[in-house]
Amino acid sequence: MKTIAVLPAGSVSDEAARHLFRGEEIDWKHHRLISDVFLSTVNGISDYSIIPIENTIEGSVSLHMDWLVHEVDIPIQAEWVYPSIQNLIGRQSELLNGSGELDYSRIKKVISHPVAIAQCLQFLRTHLPHAETEHVSSTAEGVRIVRNNPNAGWAAIGTMTAAANESLDVLARGITDHDNNYTRFLLVGSEPYTARQSDTMKTSILITLPEDFPGALHQVLSAFAWRKINLSRIESRPTKKKLGNYYFFIDIDMALDTVLLPAALQEIEALGCQVRILGSYPSFSEDKIL
Numbered sequence: 708m709k710t711i712a713v714l715p716a717g718s719v720s721d722e723a724a725r726h727l728f729r730g731e732e733i734d735w736k737h738h739r740l741i742s743d744v745f746l747s748t749v750n751g752i753s754d755y756s757i758i759p760i761e762n763t764i765e766g767s768v769s770l771h772m773d774w775l776v777h778e779v780d781i782p783i784q785a786e787w788v789y790p791s792i793q794n795l796i797g798r799q800s801e802l803l804n805g806s807g808e809l810d811y812s813r814i815k816k817v818i819s820h821p822v823a824i825a826q827c828l829q830f831l832r833t834h835l836p837h838a839e840t841e842h843v844s845s846t847a848e849g850v851r852i853v854r855n856n857p858n859a860g861w862a863a864i865g866t867m868t869a870a871a872n873e874s875l876d877v878l879a880r881g882i883t884d885h886d887n888n889y890t891r892f893l894l895v896g897s898e899p900y901t902a903r904q905s906d907t908m909k910t911s912i913l914i915t916l917p918e919d920f921p922g923a924l925h926q927v928l929s930a931f932a933w934r935k936i937n938l939s940r941i942e943s944r945p946t947k948k949k950l951g952n953y954y955f956f957i958d959i960d961m962a963l964d965t966v967l968l969p970a971a972l973q974e975i976e977a978l979g980c981q982v983r984i985l986g987s988y989p990s991f992s993e994d995k996i997l
C-alpha cells in the first residue's frame with residue numbers, strides 16, 4: 708500500500724488526491740503545513756507528496772514552487788488538474804437576522820488559505836466588504852477553526868467536504884470569481900507513477916542563465932523554438948542569492964527521452980546555463996480523469 712502525504716482531510720488537495728488515486732488503497736498522511744507535506748516524502752515517511760502548484764485565478768503558488776526548488780530535491784512523477792470549488796462555510800443559526808434570513812453583516816471575519824481568498828475576491832467585496840480576512844495554512848484548517856469557535860461571527864472559505872466533516876453549514880455555494888477555477892497539482896516522490904496512463908507527457912526543468920551574457924534567454928528559447936518543441940509554461944523566480952538574479956522554471960510538452968529534447972538541453976548547457984531536471988511525467992487534464 709502506498710503512503711501519501713497531503714494537506715488536511717477536506718482540503719482541495721485532499722479531494723484532488725483522492726480523485727487521482729480513486730480505487731486504490733492508500734495510507735493517507737495528513738499534515739497541517741505544506742512544508743510537512745514535502746518533508747514527509749523527503750524523510751522517507753511517505754512514498755509521495757501532493758503539492759498544489761498553479762491555479763486558474765491566482766496563478767502559480769510561489770511558496771510551493773520555491774519549496775520544490777530550494778528546499779527539497781524530489782522528482783515530479785505526475786501532474787493533474789482538479790476543480791477548486793469554494794464555498795462560504797459557517798454556522799447558519801448564529802448568522803440569522805430577526806426575519807430568519809442569513810445576515811452577512813453578522814460575519815466579522817473570513818478565514819481561509821490565501822489562494823482560496825484570492826479566488827473569491829468579488830464575492831467578498833460584494834457581500835462581506837466589512838469583514839476582515841485571516842490567512843491560514845489550508846482551507847480545511849479555516850473550517851476547523853470556525854467549528855472550534857462558535858458565536859465568534861467567523862466564517863471560512865472551503866470545500867463541501869470540509870463543511871460536512873466539521874458539521875457546519877454551507878452559507879453560499881460556488882463563490883469563486885470564475886466558474887472554471889482549477890488547480891494544477893504535482894505528485895512528487897522517488898517512484899514513477901504508473902497507476903494510470905496518459906498520452907500527454909511533460910518535462911519540467913529549471914534553467915539558471917550565466918551572468919553577463921546578453922541575450923541568453925533568447926538563445927535558450929531558440930534552442931526549443933527551432934526544434935519546434937512546445938513550452939507550456941515559463942516563469943521566472945528569484946534565485947534568493949542575489950537581488951536581480953532569477954532562474955527560469957520551464958514546462959516542456961514532451962518526455963525527456965523524446966529524441967529532440969536531450970539535444971536541446973545540451974545546446975542550452977553549452978551556452979553556460981545550468982539545467983536541472985525537476986521531472987518527466989504523465990500529465991492528466993481534467994476531462995481525462997474526471
Ligand SMILES: O=C(O)C(=O)C[C@]1(C(=O)O)C=C[C@@H](O)C=C1
Pocket residue numbers: 714717718719720721759760762768791820822823844845846847890
Ligand atoms: O487549502 C487547500 O484546500 C489546499 O488544498 C491548498 C490550495 C493551494 O495551496 O493553492 C489548493 C487549492 C485551492 O484552490 C486553495 C488552496
